[in-house]
Amino acid sequence: xxxRLLLALLLSVFVGHPGFAQTNAPADDRKPASSNQxxxxxxxxxxxxxxxFRIAATNARVVGVSFRDSSAFTKxxxxxxxGHTRPLDDGFHYYxxxxxxxxxxxxxxRMFFGAQRWGSxxxxxxxxxxxxxxxNVPQGQLRELYFHSPSTAxxxxxxxxxxxxxxxxxxxxxxxxxxxxxxxxxxxxxxxxGRAREIMDNLIAENKTRPIIIVMIYGMTNETRMGGMRxxxxxxxxxxxxxxxxxxxxxxxxxxxxxxxxxxxGLSMGGMETRMITLRNLDTFSHIGIxxxxxxxxxxxxxxxxxxxxxxxxxVSYGSxxxxxxxxxxxxxxxxxxxxxxxxxxxxxxxxTAHEWQTWxxxxxxxxxxxxxx
Amino acid sequence: xxxRLLLALLLSVFVGHPGFAQTNAPADDRKPASSNQxxxxxxxxxxxxxxxFRIAATNARVVGVSFRDSSAFTKxxxxxxxGHTRPLDDGFHYYxxxxxxxxxxxxxxRMFFGAQRWGSxxxxxxxxxxxxxxxNVPQGQLRELYFHSPSTAxxxxxxxxxxxxxxxxxxxxxxxxxxxxxxxxxxxxxxxxGRAREIMDNLIAENKTRPIIIVMIYGMTNETRMGGMRxxxxxxxxxxxxxxxxxxxxxxxxxxxxxxxxxxxGLSMGGMETRMITLRNLDTFSHIGIxxxxxxxxxxxxxxxxxxxxxxxxxVSYGSxxxxxxxxxxxxxxxxxxxxxxxxxxxxxxxxTAHEWQTWxxxxxxxxxxxxxx
Numbered sequence: 001x002x003x004r005l006l007l008a009l010l011l012s013v014f015v016g017h018p019g020f021a022q023t024n025a026p027a028d029d030r031k032p033a034s035s036n037q038x039x040x041x042x043x044x045x046x047x048x049x050x051x052x053f054r055i056a057a058t059n060a061r062v063v064g065v066s067f068r069d070s071s072a073f074t075k076x077x078x079x080x081x082x083g084h085t086r087p088l089d090d091g092f093h094y095y096x097x098x099x100x101x102x103x104x105x106x107x108x109x110r111m112f113f114g115a116q117r118w119g120s121x122x123x124x125x126x127x128x129x130x131x132x133x134x135x136n137v138p139q140g141q142l143r144e145l146y147f148h149s150p151s152t153a154x155x156x157x158x159x160x161x162x163x164x165x166x167x168x169x170x171x172x173x174x175x176x177x178x179x180x181x182x183x184x185x186x187x188x189x190x191x192x193x194g195r196a197r198e199i200m201d202n203l204i205a206e207n208k209t210r211p212i213i214i215v216m217i218y219g220m221t222n223e224t225r226m227g228g229m230r231x232x233x234x235x236x237x238x239x240x241x242x243x244x245x246x247x248x249x250x251x252x253x254x255x256x257x258x259x260x261x262x263x264x265x266g267l268s269m270g271g272m273e274t275r276m277i278t279l280r281n282l283d284t285f286s287h288i289g290i291x292x293x294x295x296x297x298x299x300x301x302x303x304x305x306x307x308x309x310x311x312x313x314x315x316v317s318y319g320s321x322x323x324x325x326x327x328x329x330x331x332x333x334x335x336x337x338x339x340x341x342x343x344x345x346x347x348x349x350x351x352x353t354a355h356e357w358q359t360w361x362x363x364x365x366x367x368x369x370x371x372x373x374x
Numbered sequence: 375x376x377x378r379l380l381l382a383l384l385l386s387v388f389v390g391h392p393g394f395a396q397t398n399a400p401a402d403d404r405k406p407a408s409s410n411q412x413x414x415x416x417x418x419x420x421x422x423x424x425x426x427f428r429i430a431a432t433n434a435r436v437v438g439v440s441f442r443d444s445s446a447f448t449k450x451x452x453x454x455x456x457g458h459t460r461p462l463d464d465g466f467h468y469y470x471x472x473x474x475x476x477x478x479x480x481x482x483x484r485m486f487f488g489a490q491r492w493g494s495x496x497x498x499x500x501x502x503x504x505x506x507x508x509x510n511v512p513q514g515q516l517r518e519l520y521f522h523s524p525s526t527a528x529x530x531x532x533x534x535x536x537x538x539x540x541x542x543x544x545x546x547x548x549x550x551x552x553x554x555x556x557x558x559x560x561x562x563x564x565x566x567x568g569r570a571r572e573i574m575d576n577l578i579a580e581n582k583t584r585p586i587i588i589v590m591i592y593g594m595t596n597e598t599r600m601g602g603m604r605x606x607x608x609x610x611x612x613x614x615x616x617x618x619x620x621x622x623x624x625x626x627x628x629x630x631x632x633x634x635x636x637x638x639x640g641l642s643m644g645g646m647e648t649r650m651i652t653l654r655n656l657d658t659f660s661h662i663g664i665x666x667x668x669x670x671x672x673x674x675x676x677x678x679x680x681x682x683x684x685x686x687x688x689x690v691s692y693g694s695x696x697x698x699x700x701x702x703x704x705x706x707x708x709x710x711x712x713x714x715x716x717x718x719x720x721x722x723x724x725x726x727t728a729h730e731w732q733t734w735x736x737x738x739x740x741x742x743x744x745x746x747x748x
Contacts, residue, residue, distance in 0.1 A: 038490070038560075055476065058475035059474040060474040061474070097478075099434070099473060100474055102481075103481065104481050105479050105481060105485075110492055111492045117411050117412075119481070141534075142517070142518045142519070143515045143516070155509075252542075
């Protein structure tokens with residue numbers, strides 16, 4: 001079941017979701033995507049969420065893009081190739097340009113890590129984008145640092161979000177959320193395309209969540225070659241996270257260093273990791289968030305009395321467009337059953353989004369206000 | 375001039391890499407470049423500093439790389455294209471892959487911002503690389519944050535390096551270095567390919583420099599389209615740096631917020647900016663670093679008595695391979711004249727490097743120990 005769930009998650013990344021009905025002519029109100037390199041006009045996005053590309057490849061014979069149901073690319077009068085997508089969902093999508101048999105990043109796009117590589121992606125504007133874009137509100141910091149991991153004999157990168165006011169209040173201590181990316185992604189995901197910093201700064205500015213520290217690290221222990229999921233063993237990563245990272249963070253940041261003030265959450269594979277690690281470490285984590293990564297059934301809990309005493313929140317979320325594909329059980333029914341068993345169980349569905357970052361941005365936005373309500 | 379340039383190029387090939395003169399075939403001791411994407415075997419670098427590329431572009435007709443004097447790319451038995459460079463200088467080099475008329479990033483390379491785009495680059499191992507690579511020593515942090523700039527009506531990104539111990543010593547205050555990138559680059563440069571964090575952590579671990587805060591921002595005010603240099607006006611950036619960033623940093627970090635503890639340095643265009651801004655703001659900056667970006671002649675100083683009273687260091691550096699090309703005068707003679715005039719003047723030449731990051735990494739390594747010797 002574990003393998004089937006992950007297979008479904010992985011497929012949904014690449015196959016995507018049902019498109020809208022195509023109109024004859026794309027709306028002619030295109031604007032440069034916010035994900036473009038500085039000064040680049042293309043890719044451009046119109047009000048339908050269609051993306052138009054321009055690829056300067058004068059002598060290429062075939063040019064295309066990895067979004068399914070895209071138009072054929074044709075050569076313009078300027079010698080460049082042009083093509084456009086179907087209407088895409090709001091939010092962030094990885095893609096690749098194909099050119100005479102090569103798969104290359106679009107030189108016009110900024111580069112993001114996902115699908116196991118630094119490559120191109122496009123941002124489709126959304127009605128709720130003010131919740132995850134930079135605003136002139138009190139700002140947190142995203143700190144890049146390294147810690148030594150004896151179990152892997154490596155220096156490992158961590159990103160630590162410290163909330164607004166952290167440096168100005170040297171006596172204040174904060175709860176901590178350990179937040180994981182998905183398969184094929186890395187520790188940059190939440191801080192870059194996930195917009196975790198902007199989401200938190202904006203929530204805090206609106207007094208919708210308390211200031212918390214967020215810690216993000218790579219969720220596997222195979223830096224040189226990203227492993228498959230078939231033989232995935234949670235053990236090595238659990239050791240890094242629980243035995244090495246948490247003590248490091250508690251020693252180097254002003255944390256509330258106890259179980260009631262420590263949460264873990266993750267998306268997709270990171271959600272699966274969250275479920276496995278939190279269920280095995282009830283004395284370490286009190287709040288659990290699983291975004292598009294399965295759910296916790298009553299039958300997953302071996303000692304319900306202990307779980308009820310120690311757990312303060314189980315939050316599960318999905319995008320509405322991926323829910324029907326979920327072969328990992330019925331997450332809504334699992335959430336309801338947990339609630340009936342007396343757990344503080346929340347279930348959230350992101351409307352009209354699939355197994356993509358827009359679902360996870362919204363999940364963080366909904367999850368954070370539920371944390372550490374003491 | 376052309377003859378001298380040619381001589382320099384020949385020297386860079388035959389003197390810098392003796393292995394090339396001794397054999398016709400590239401040495402067969404290639405290793406994956408440290409600048410590669412995770413798990414990618416190519417580009418590979420051999421002991422001569424030659425880089426071999428593999429580009430999976432089965433149906434392409436012509437493939438090449440932007441390094442001059444590279445071999446022609448040929449198709450291997452696996453259908454991919456292979457080619458290699460001449461021996462390159464130690465250190466970091468931007469490049470682009472050409473494919474049937476398109477200029478694209480190498481999908482195998484991590485992405486770096488330079489030459490006005492996020493694109494590929496390759497790292498050639500160097501004898502002194504231990505000075506700028508990650509080691510298990512006390513670690514500083516590289517903090518990404520935003521500040522509001524009224525003069526440009528934008529939120530602007532800054533990277534702030536805080537030295538090891540910054541969070542552990544809440545009563546300690548630190549001097550500050552404002553450090554600028556070159557034209558075509560941005561505020562990521564020093565923290566990523568510049569290795570500023572690693573250089574400082576390693577120097578501090580060896581007790582070769584005092585702990586300082588380093589602040590890095592984008593050195594122009596035209597985010598949407600990088601401007602040319604012809605009509606460059608230092609005014610808008612000077613306002614952002616001096617009137618907005620410095621007060622922000624002094625309010626939000628534990629700085630020694632006075633002229634004796636504030637330095638500015640930069641590379642190439644950033645060196646030119648440093649010269650212009652520091653000479654106009656003697657009461658703001660006491661220490662000056664100009665890396666491959668000109669020098670300060672005695673005649674540039676309008677009031678030598680005031681300069682001598684206020685300035686504590688003028689550091690000028692170049693790569694040995696770019697010195698002959700310097701159209702900005704004679705930087706060594708300028709440095710000598712400053713010294714004769716009683717200024718604490720230092721001139722440094724990075725051996726066997728050109729107008730590239732290896733020169734600037736070494737320049738920071740030499741500059742930092744001279745800072746704030748009070």
